[in-house]
Amino acid sequence: MIDEFKRRHLPFERWFNVRDLGGYATAGSGTLAWRRFYRAGSPSRMSEADIERARALDIATILDLRRDDEAGRDETDAATTLGTAYHRLSILPSQEPFEVIAAAGISAERYLSSLEVGGDAFRAAFEVLGDPASYPVVVHCSAGKDRTGIVSAMTLEILGVPRATIETDYAMTNLERERAVAYWQVRGGWFTQATPAQIDYALSVPPEAISGFLDGLQERYGGAEAYLRGVGVSADAIQGLRRVLADEGL
Numbered sequence: 001m002i003d004e005f006k007r008r009h010l011p012f013e014r015w016f017n018v019r020d021l022g023g024y025a026t027a028g029s030g031t032l033a034w035r036r037f038y039r040a041g042s043p044s045r046m047s048e049a050d051i052e053r054a055r056a057l058d059i060a061t062i063l064d065l066r067r068d069d070e071a072g073r074d075e076t077d078a079a080t081t082l083g084t085a086y087h088r089l090s091i092l093p094s095q096e097p098f099e100v101i102a103a104a105g106i107s108a109e110r111y112l113s114s115l116e117v118g119g120d121a122f123r124a125a126f127e128v129l130g131d132p133a134s135y136p137v138v139v140h141c142s143a144g145k146d147r148t149g150i151v152s153a154m155t156l157e158i159l160g161v162p163r164a165t166i167e168t169d170y171a172m173t174n175l176e177r178e179r180a181v182a183y184w185q186v187r188g189g190w191f192t193q194a195t196p197a198q199i200d201y202a203l204s205v206p207p208e209a210i211s212g213f214l215d216g217l218q219e220r221y222g223g224a225e226a227y228l229r230g231v232g233v234s235a236d237a238i239q240g241l242r243r244v245l246a247d248e249g250l
Helices: 002-008 048-055 078-082 098-104 108-117 119-129 147-158 163-175 177-187 189-193 196-203 207-221 224-230 235-245
Strands: 037-040 061-064 085-088 137-140
Touching: 002 163, 037 147, 048 078, 061 078, 061 119, 085 119, 108 119, 108 147, 108 207, 119 137, 119 147, 119 224, 119 235, 137 147, 147 163, 147 207, 147 224, 147 235, 163 177, 163 207, 177 189, 177 196, 207 224, 224 235
Parallel strands: 037 137, 061 085, 061 137
Antiparallel strands: none
C-alpha cells in the first residue's frame, strides 16, 4: 500500500490527503486516467506554495461535500483563488456537535445513512462528475476520508475497479495521519483539547467501514450505479463518468 500511496499522493504543505485516483486497473483490462479526479481534504488553509502547485493541476471544478457551517470557517477561498467552478453539496447534513459524532465513531452504517438522507446531493454530485467539462475535478470534504471516501468508492465501483483496490484506496488516508498530526501540533486549535479517540475520528479511517458500506450498498440498492440511477442520476452522466475517467478521455 505504501508504494501505491506514494505513486498517487500529492504532498502539499497545508492541504492534506490529496490523491490522484488515476492509474487503477479496471475489470475490463483498462486503466483509469491520471490527473482528472483528485480526492482530498479541504483546501481551506493553503499556503502560497500550495496555491501555486494547485494552479499547476489546472483544476476545472471543486466539488465540496461539506456543510455550510464547515465551509464558513475557511481561511482560503480555493475556488476563487484557483478560478474554478464550485459546487457545495452536503451528502451528510448532520450538524451534531463534533464530540457527539466522534463518540459514535466511523461505521458502515453511518456511511449508509448518508444514502438515505443525501439522495439529492448524491444526484447533483454525480451529475457534476458525469459532465466532461468538470474535469480535472477535486472532490473534498473536511479531512478527505469519510464523505470523500464514500463518493470515491462509488466512483471506482462504477468504473469497474476491483473491490480490494477500492478498499485499499480508502485505507490510504491512514498513511497521511502522521503528517496531519504534525501540522496540527504546531497549529494548535481544536487539536490541543482533543482526546485520542477524537483525533482518530478526525484523521483516520477503520478499513472495515468501507467494506461494510460496499456490502450494504449492494444488498440494499444493487450497487452504486443502481443507487444513483434510483435517485435520478441520468444514464448520460454515468456514461460521461466512464468516458472521461476510463475510456475515451477528454
